[in-house]
Amino acid sequence: MTTPTDVELFERFGGADVDHDNKEHYRGLLQRRLLLNRCGDCGWWHHPPLPRCPRCRSNQVVATEVGGRGTVYLLTFMHQGPPAPDVDYATPYPVASVELDEQPGLRYTAGVVGGPVPPAIGDRVHLVWATRGDRPLPMFAVDDDRHGGGRE
Amino acid sequence: MMVRNPAKDAVAIVGLGTTPYRRDAGGKSPLALACDAAVAALADCGLAPQDVDGVGATTVPSGSIQAALGVGEVGWWVNVTMPVSLVMMEAVNAVFSGACTTALVCHATYRGAGASRSAAADPFRVHAVGDAHGHNLAMQPETPSGTFGYCAWAGRYLHDAGCGREVFGRIAVNSRTNATRNPHALFREPLTMDEYLAGRMIREPLSIFDMDPPVDSGDAFVVTTAERARDLVDRPVYVHAGSLGRTGHPYADQLTDYQHTGKEIVADRLWAKSDLTLEDVDVFYPYDGFSIMAVSWFEAFGYCKTWEAPEFLADQWDDAGNRLLLDSRVPVNTHGGSLSEGATQGAGHWREAVDQLRGTAGDRQVDGASCALLAPGGFMWNATGFVLRA
Numbered sequence: 429m430t431t432p433t434d435v436e437l438f439e440r441f442g443g444a445d446v447d448h449d450n451k452e453h454y455r456g457l458l459q460r461r462l463l464l465n466r467c468g469d470c471g472w473w474h475h476p477p478l479p480r481c482p483r484c485r486s487n488q489v490v491a492t493e494v495g496g497r498g499t500v501y502l503l504t505f506m507h508q509g510p511p512a513p514d515v516d517y518a519t520p521y522p523v524a525s526v527e528l529d530e531q532p533g534l535r536y537t538a539g540v541v542g543g544p545v546p547p548a549i550g551d552r553v554h555l556v557w558a559t560r561g562d563r564p565l566p567m568f569a570v571d572d573d574r575h576g577g578g579r580e
Numbered sequence: 581m582m583v584r585n586p587a588k589d590a591v592a593i594v595g596l597g598t599t600p601y602r603r604d605a606g607g608k609s610p611l612a613l614a615c616d617a618a619v620a621a622l623a624d625c626g627l628a629p630q631d632v633d634g635v636g637a638t639t640v641p642s643g644s645i646q647a648a649l650g651v652g653e654v655g656w657w658v659n660v661t662m663p664v665s666l667v668m669m670e671a672v673n674a675v676f677s678g679a680c681t682t683a684l685v686c687h688a689t690y691r692g693a694g695a696s697r698s699a700a701a702d703p704f705r706v707h708a709v710g711d712a713h714g715h716n717l718a719m720q721p722e723t724p725s726g727t728f729g730y731c732a733w734a735g736r737y738l739h740d741a742g743c744g745r746e747v748f749g750r751i752a753v754n755s756r757t758n759a760t761r762n763p764h765a766l767f768r769e770p771l772t773m774d775e776y777l778a779g780r781m782i783r784e785p786l787s788i789f790d791m792d793p794p795v796d797s798g799d800a801f802v803v804t805t806a807e808r809a810r811d812l813v814d815r816p817v818y819v820h821a822g823s824l825g826r827t828g829h830p831y832a833d834q835l836t837d838y839q840h841t842g843k844e845i846v847a848d849r850l851w852a853k854s855d856l857t858l859e860d861v862d863v864f865y866p867y868d869g870f871s872i873m874a875v876s877w878f879e880a881f882g883y884c885k886t887w888e889a890p891e892f893l894a895d896q897w898d899d900a901g902n903r904l905l906l907d908s909r910v911p912v913n914t915h916g917g918s919l920s921e922g923a924t925q926g927a928g929h930w931r932e933a934v935d936q937l938r939g940t941a942g943d944r945q946v947d948g949a950s951c952a953l954l955a956p957g958g959f960m961w962n963a964t965g966f967v968l969r970a
Contacts, residue, residue: 505784
């Protein structure tokens, strides 16, 4: 896959606040890679993207792929919300802030794909990719062993 | 923590102005609403526009208010994002420092096109930049800001406290009971807990009764030195202490946890600055744009411990009055809060607290009220707290 250009980012994320601090995150989404900022000097992760490492003040922050595994920390079921072609609020749409295994407190917020049982706080989840319109959309799916081995 | 409070009681609120809170103000712009409120606020304290030398506002350009009202030359002006508490803090500091002597503070709300079908058919709302809450219209279902945060933290609260939604219901029911005595409120019908629990879900676990209704509104306040205030009005309301609070994780989904938010910072700093304590408070105004916010302020200010609000609010419930009455004495959100009065991002809380302390709250007047505790903000990036005294 060719690397999406800056112009493509603006075309495909119309209305989003794409800027020099978060462009690699958006570029990653188009390549189905979830990239969060990590400090090149001390290894600390942070999100949303900032120009400096909140721990050591280094400006050597690098958008780095995460493993996509984590634990549901916040969860809401949306019975209505902003229009999106793939979201039918007639079935409440779960949106979760997932604490990623990379670091305590590092969270990423995304929708949770449907399953036999609604998701719950504390569930173990993994990253999956869906599609919204013409672009990839990161989502989480509950692990088969939803209580398996994670922090809460 | 070192705090200072040289502005203690040095600045006062002398004028209040407001417009009706409606779903559609009928052809009025946010600027017109702000101006209506400002004209009323100046009249309330007997000042002419030329007596003002500072203008602060949220959503409406302060220069346009200045121009429209014929305010002459000003030495201080500012536009700050809502809630209006942020501008009030600026105004207090400006008056105290001498940047100006008499400041006009204005806030207006304008229902966004997304608020209803009729709003969506109104070209003036469709073409407004962003919606009345400043939301980006390109917001996605998963965007972790705006309403997402409080709904998600409300869910986390129920999980951590191990309680049911009744804790939020008490905020909503209290609000409606108090609103029955507020002619300014949008919703004045009482609400039962059963009705609350059956409310239509919006973002589970929060329902239609947990979220304040968008309105078209204008509110204005006149702020001046304590000395000038005493010349102008019988009963000035002094800003005794105030603080904003924000952690280094000011994003809805990145807050460390529920116990490390802006509200703890506000409470710590406010009580360190204030000579008055919780026992002195006669009326309490926790912001309730989302019901979870109000619940959290009881805990932050020390009325009860974290996650003990469910028991505390049940204990402090006045069955006869069908509302909260802390220590059988202190009512909460006497105007009905934003939940009943309308979504004005804390402007209504400010107005009602001042009305109570100067004895102009009509049927709602709390006898002898002389100290108000306000938390007219949320708990993520916009936490604010103030102690006012008469």
